[in-house]
Amino acid sequence: xxxxxxxxxxxxxxxxxxxxxxxxxxxxxxxxxxxxxxxxxxxxxxxxxxxxxxxxxxxxxxxxxxxxxxxxxxxxxxxxxxxxxxxxxxxxxxxxxxxxxxxxxxxxxxxxxxxxxxxxxxxxxxxxxxxxxxxxxxxxxxxxxxxxxxxxxxxxxxxxxx
Amino acid sequence: xxxxxxxxxxxxxxxxxxxxxxxxxxxxxxxxxxxxxxxxxxxxxxxxxxxxxxxxxxxxxxxxxxxxxxxxxxxxxxxxxxxxxxxxxxxxxxxxxxxxxxxxxxxxxxxxxxxxxxxxxxxxxxxxxxxxxxxxxxxxxxxxxxxxxxxxxxxxxxxxxxxxxxxxxx
Numbered sequence: 534x535x536x537x538x539x540x541x542x543x544x545x546x547x548x549x550x551x552x553x554x555x556x557x558x559x560x561x562x563x564x565x566x567x568x569x570x571x572x573x574x575x576x577x578x579x580x581x582x583x584x585x586x587x588x589x590x591x592x593x594x595x596x597x598x599x600x601x602x603x604x605x606x607x608x609x610x611x612x613x614x615x616x617x618x619x620x621x622x623x624x625x626x627x628x629x630x631x632x633x634x635x636x637x638x639x640x641x642x643x644x645x646x647x648x649x650x651x652x653x654x655x656x657x658x659x660x661x662x663x664x665x666x667x668x669x670x671x672x673x674x675x676x677x678x679x680x681x682x683x684x685x686x687x688x689x690x691x692x693x694x695x
Numbered sequence: 696x697x698x699x700x701x702x703x704x705x706x707x708x709x710x711x712x713x714x715x716x717x718x719x720x721x722x723x724x725x726x727x728x729x730x731x732x733x734x735x736x737x738x739x740x741x742x743x744x745x746x747x748x749x750x751x752x753x754x755x756x757x758x759x760x761x762x763x764x765x766x767x768x769x770x771x772x773x774x775x776x777x778x779x780x781x782x783x784x785x786x787x788x789x790x791x792x793x794x795x796x797x798x799x800x801x802x803x804x805x806x807x808x809x810x811x812x813x814x815x816x817x818x819x820x821x822x823x824x825x826x827x828x829x830x831x832x833x834x835x836x837x838x839x840x841x842x843x844x845x846x847x848x849x850x851x852x853x854x855x856x857x858x859x860x861x862x863x864x865x
Contacts (some may be wrong), residue, residue, distance in 0.1 A: 579759060582754055593740070596739050600726050600729075601722065605718075607725075608725065620711040621715040624711050
């Protein structure tokens, strides 16, 4: 069957360690975004309260923002986990992470003693330099996923094979 | 061996932006759909009175309070000041009111300990509930939350209610 012969093999096996690292990074970042969205999706009122504690989002936009942000996180997470539109998801993830970084930084500078609202809407981590470091790692991972080569093992690659 | 980073051309950047835009659109669609089908819709407009309050304990949404009630992890304290006779309340809730605070704590001494996590509720007047939270904090209670709604909101969310004789423990 000539069609089968013309189909390229999944490239991950030929990409060596870089391929595996990109795959691992994609799965870890995707799982992180998806996990971060779950509690916020389940408890939008509590998440709105967490966002309000930063005093950065005007009240008029607070509820729409609290409803939309977890959905964006979940979308990024699913896209990265299944490997579809990886670069677009990584770009959105990088923008979100930079936004979180700015919010955390401003809360620390203003001396706010508040829950970060990152993974849990009630309780959870208080804003701290540790979180800044974690978020910086997330930004770096997203930027790398944005620029890393295509390595396969994603839904998009399966689509291209057909 | 492939390079760890690929060069970014204009075409790739455009594709990337298009993908990001489509994902954003997808998230927006999911948000609108989820909001429309949710039985207890969060209003799109935040109420100033709700967010500008300076409360002595964190607020918890009524739906989240109901989850805590169902798991049995928290004691529920009724802060409403009611007259004699029976009134409707959350089954198992202990009366702890600002006007009779010391007496109520004494009455409930066998049921209520400072290490217990508690959820306070009232008639929707959150500053009044917060006053009870402040008194409980002074008495060493650490895990205090205030339910952000009254019993009508509790009932609408599916929470149980029961007639309660004043002074009676359930």
